[in-house]
Amino acid sequence: MTVSYNLDVSSTSLIAFLKLQLRWRGSVWKSVMRELLIFSLLFAIVTSIYRTNYFLSEEQRLFWDNFSALFDQKLDYIPLTFMLGFFVTIIVGRWNDIFLNIGWVDNTALLIATYIRGNDEKSRILRRTTLRYMVLTQVIIFRDISMRVRRRFPTLETVVAAGFMLESEREKYVELNLKYNKYFLPIQWCYSLLYEARAQGKIGADVMLNELIKSVGDFRRGLGQLCNFDWVPIPLVYPQVVFLAVRIYFFLCLIARQSVLIDGEPPKDASPVYPFVPFLMTSLQFIFYVGWMKVAESLMNPLGEDDDDFECNFLLDRNLATGLAIVDDCYNDSPPIQKDIFWSAETVEPLYSADTANLHMNPQIGSAAAYEPQENEIIMRPHIDTNDDFEDGCDDVEECNPRRLPRGISVVSVNRNCESRTSLVSRRNPGPTIMERLRSQFGGSKVNRPGKLFGSSQFSINTAIGDNDIGSCASILGELADDANKASQGLLTPEEFTGSPRRTPIDVLTSVPEEDEEAQKTRTSVDLRKWKEMVDNEKKRKEEEDEKKRKLSRKEEEKEEEVVDDKEENKTEPSEKLCVCTHQSPAESLPSLDRISLCNHLTHQLCNYLTHQLCNHLTHPTKQWSQEAIVVSKNTAAFVLYICSSSSLFSNVAI
Template sequence: MTVSYTLDISRSNTKSVIKLLFRWRGSIWKAVWLQLLAWCIAYFSISIVYRFALSNDMQKSFDTLATYFETYLEKAIPLSFMLGFFVNFVINRWKEFFHGLGWIDDFALAIATYLRGSTEQTRVLRRTLIRYLVLTQTLVLRDISLQVRKRFPALETLIAAGLLTQDELERLEKIPDVYTRYWIPCHWISELLYEAREYGHISSDYLLEKISDESNKFRHGLAELLKFDWVPVPLVYPQVIFLTVRIFFALCLISRQFLRNDDHDIYVPVMTIFQFIVFMGWVKVAEALLNPLGEDDDDLECNYVIDKNLICGMAIVDQGGQPTPKLGKDIFWDDHHMAPLYSLESAKRSVHPLIGSACKVNLVSHVNEITMTPHKNKLAHMSDAERYERTRIVDVADHNVRHNVQKRKDRRSNPDKSLSDIRKRVRTDTLSRVDNNGNGNAFYPEVTIDSKNMVTTRH
């Protein structure tokens, strides 16, 4: 199940960070606590044996071994480099999985728009096309995702789920090649689209191509998932990474011990524990994302995607052939200065407009004229007459006046003060309306919208 924390980080403040750090499901704490506990038990067990069970000569030998490991361990194993490169590779592969999973919206919109007709038979055709595409997705995912396989352990369960009919199942089982079987519903889609073009439900070959392209795009994404499942990351690569990290911290059980000749009385390896959390958490990221179609906390919700595509696709294509809303004037029809509305809470957020950062800089404020000439490289090849002819004098007095007027206007306009005035008026009108009517439901000049022409009327 995907762990969602997006709402928790809507604001980048201390509270959001604390909420994020102390989540459990899908967290670094859940991922590493068991390994960290085992490592700490092993570390303190070795420490106790070293201090109380070994003889002096054996302690000297242990000191020599621990010093040797500590000197050469991080030089011999470039852990940061190895983990950083591997995790980056795995995350990029995870992104390809996500994009290949398949979303039916574009195909459904194309079907609803371009496959015309309002008869029951046309509706059956649209819904069947959606069902076949979702069936294709399900056939692929149940063979590469254990969570989908558990949902549909046999093809007969697809009949009970409404994705397949008995006749269609018999046709699929007659095909000996399993890989070919995945794409048979896509072939049925192409056949139905061809027939729809022949009977005039699709008005042109161009629109037929548009619908087919959306179907092919969906199929190509699923084919990529099959390829990722067929050829995973070469086994030696994750083996090297996962084994190296564990060997590194196994050696740390000796190299990070506090020896007898140390000049401090610290017995808890705080920095090594912190390093263990960081590096082992990094490894757990890679382990979880190597197969994002599995059953880990952060794996992709394959079953939800199937449900979403089926429900959303059917709902969209059922709108095909339905009349659209009546056209009418929008509420900004007569506004020469459009001002979209915000709630008072959201209006207090400052907005930086999409304009150039140097657009308000006036570089000619102290002059009234500017002389424009060709570049000096060109002037060198011109005669005096040509230079004179190409030279222009530009009057910028009006520009300076307009700039000064706008500058004064910008200084006078205070967005925060304007919003504050609105807030005060809202509070005043609310109190006034409560006093007069006994309720505060309406606190500002009421606005109604004429449903026929969409023009606002104020009372």
């Protein structure tokens, strides 16, 4: 039977220790008491022979002393601690495996009650019989591996009388002519019932049937493990060696622990208490070592009849009663669903009893959750790996494996809780400022380092006020911090503080375009001169490429203008024939027409030409009117005005 003592050790106190040690059933005292009494009796007999003058003379007693001292020195040759440690570890592992496979029907009973539907008598019989067959399998197996169950059910008739099996089932079980065990038969009956339930539609889907069969199979597999543990125990030689070594050890102690010599000599002050010291120490050693061995003896067969063995009979009764209640009494009998008491509550806070309401609780909080940074501001930047600074055959870090400057820097302010002790300490002693940390990491001088940090076409950082000089992150932050300090000290007016153009807004620092690994060069190098030369060369190369592109675009535009001009000249040839040259007078170029007809004709031609030129100007607003068109327009207008001024019919001209 299992000994439960968890209530006695619910707290670590002297009273709990005394309660634990004063238990008798299953205790070490009960295990070693008989053997300890036998050992004490033998020790007393040997002591009487050794210390009385009736059996040994002085010479023989001296020989005994030397002999016992030699035995006492060589007792360590028996590795008792080593042997017991390994043996008990193996035994406890087997004991745990047996307990895990002992068999519980709760999960399978819940599946049966859920998947096999129906309130009719046939459905109830299917559910109850399936569950009972599982428990019957456990009874048949336990009869063969547990003495307590065997004493309870010595024959199959007693199993029928107990209610685990029907008479018809016993006859069916006996009819099977098989010289091996028939543990599988009730499980096969169980599978047949499950298939019948599926065929009758009481199980809704094949997936449910598979789940039920899998659960029953797991139950049978655990019982099979128990049979294997009972069939193949730990090899006999191991417990023989351990048990024999412990008992021989203390048998030798009967001779080796009789002497009271100290460094080979008897004590100077003789006392009647001295002979009891070896007996007391040997008895304590006997209790510890033999008790340790009894642990292994008790756990070797947990299905036996010791005080700490498993309650197999209780397990059988419990599985049958609980399983039948699940599949029949509690089938489809759920309470109506209602709103719980926390339905409209903002927070869920269950109540405690008055005795436990004020007890301290340790909630599940991460061990590092209470950490708070000491600084008021945190600098966030990419990681720089310094493990691979040098390559094979290279001594210069800058040339072989340069480190990369962070593409951007983010400054995060720490939002502290007012109740935090760490926050109060950090406010009293803020430590170095953010600019001091930036200058210490990226260099102390404010060197403008134009380059690829903000050079991508994806982000524009030019402001509306002139051309800005783009500098490094540290220099920009440094200027902003210096201006803020001056403004706080009254050395800088608000207009100067807010009105001066910045090289780059500080919020652009976090918007840095991505760069490939080839283009991303070293920017945290100590030698800034090399870095600046590299950036300048890159900048010059880009400027040359841009200049070439601009020249090509200009040539293409000039070619397009020449093509357009040629087209315009071809279109304006009729008008130019009517043009009056600047070195000729209007009368010389006058055709042989009357003045009124000629005036109307020229006015019409002038309007058409001006309309054509206006359309070309609207279509190509960047192109200038050709010089020839201007000359023609001026001459034509002058000629028209001359004709109109010399004509008496000016009012009849349609302009």
